[in-house]
Amino acid sequence: MEAYCLKNTWYIAAWTDEVLENAVFARTICDEPVALMRDANGVARALEDRCAHRGLPLSQGQVINGQVRCRYHGAEFDGCTGKCSRIPGQATIPAAAKVRTYPVVEQDRAVWIWMGDPERADPSGIPRFELHREPGWACRPTHQLIRADHQLISDNLMDLTHVGFVHVGTLGGDPEHHANANLKVDRTPHGVRVTRIMQDTVPGPFHVRQGGFKGRVDRWQIIEYRPGVVYIDSGMTDAGQGGPFELRDGVFNLRKVLYNGITPETAHSSHYFWSMAHQVGADRPEYVEGFFREVAATFAEDLDIIEAQYQRRRDLPGRPTFDRVSDAGGIQSRRLLARLMSEEQEVSRNAA
Ligand code: FES
Ligand SMILES: [Fe+2]
Structure with a gap:
């Protein structure tokens, strides 16, 4: 195989x-x-x-x-x-x-x-999930099985322009603003990082409920891929408050750090381990519960999409697809993984 x-x-x-x-x-x-x-x-x-x-x-x-x-x-x-x-x-x-x-x-x-x-x-070399140990942060690690190839899960996380379309009732926001976010893709020592900044945009319903945002916001998503793991540091402040790199003291921000472990089960199924760490409301169990439920409902939408997408790709193998600008992070991650896999294959062929 x-x-x-x-x-x-x-x-x-x-x-x-x-x-x-x-x-x-x-x-x-x-x-x-x-x-x-x-x-x-x-x-x-x-x-x-x-x-x-x-x-x-x-x-x-x-x-x-x-x-x-x-x-x-x-x-x-x-x-x-x-x-x-x-x-x-x-x-x-x-x-x-x-x-x-x-x-x-x-x-x-x-x-x-x-x-x-x-x-x-x-x-x-084990990736760190530091906030799992940090006092003042709440999280609820969860495991799900997804009937899809593991790379479709990392593609989903590396291109968050889908948020405005798929997660309308939760993380949502304006799909056009998502598509036009300021996008930067860099290599990191172990993988690929995508930085997306949206300024003066509308919050999603989740952010209104969990963060109390009333007006426009500045929103960030910093996504980092390495084989088996994707980190997403995301959040928002009221518009004009400095964004993620210049967060000012006393400015309320709804920052959350999503840890994703993507572990292949078979060629056609994957373990999806996720945990969303957040500081806001961490000392209030009912807030933590509500936060978790909203995120879990959001990821159920991703699971639906990914499984349907995978099934159709299996039904119609080899059909052409096209790339768009926001695929850059996913494409680079796939390239990196393909290179590492081919090196690994080379080593095992030579050892055989
Ligand atoms: S199969 Fe396990 S002890 Fe016999
Ligand atoms: Fe999603």
Whole structure:
């Protein structure tokens, strides 16, 4: 099968809260079945989801003191090393009685996994979600499955001109202003950044409800792509108050930072992990709840669009498409990923 994703990169496998003590669950990542659990010390671990005895998914078993016990004949595997630690009815454990483990690091409320060459898994390269640790910021990390190729999700996030058309009832705003936003695309050390500034524009209904804006606003969106992750720092102030780079003390701003983890499940489906951090109203649970509901409803609209778009592209493969100016960030991100994937393929061909 032709490669459709990068293996040598850090992906989110799960949010921290999803991986419980004394439990194991299944998640397919880059077409590989993975069992996620915690070891005896509470450290998140990822094992190949296949018992080395006769192949039953280990995720159907149970976790006892950091050992996952297969549901079929009760063999136990160590969550940390993947080695079989017990076979009922015999003292000898064959050398082949072990399953693959994946490098996993828990950081900033996410469990990051490395699906490629374990030798290259450097935890210092894990993207940071700093606001998940910052006092005074609220967020509610969420996971959804999207039946579409992962690159359509990053395309959606890299071109926010869709906001004025798709999210009319929430993030909306004037579609013409979105299309004409001042746009800048730069390379970053790990990816691509798109900066969009809209001055003297209308807020979306969400901003009126959650930010109390009454008149025109200055609005920013700073979007940064790196493989597996897209950050979106966005917000607004009343018009004429300086915008994102000169925010003045005492000027109210509705800033929100969206963390997106986009993890390929298969060539035709993706895990979408998102978390919108915000400071305004963070100390008021009912505000946080309302904020979350509006954002979740907004992303349900994206999910609808992306799945319909993907289905039609599969129905009619190879049909021509065209690019527009606002596609620049998505195009550069795709180029970067294509280059990294082809380098990765080259290395594995040479090693074969
Ligand atoms: S298949 Fe797991 S112990 Fe037999
Ligand atoms: Fe959207």
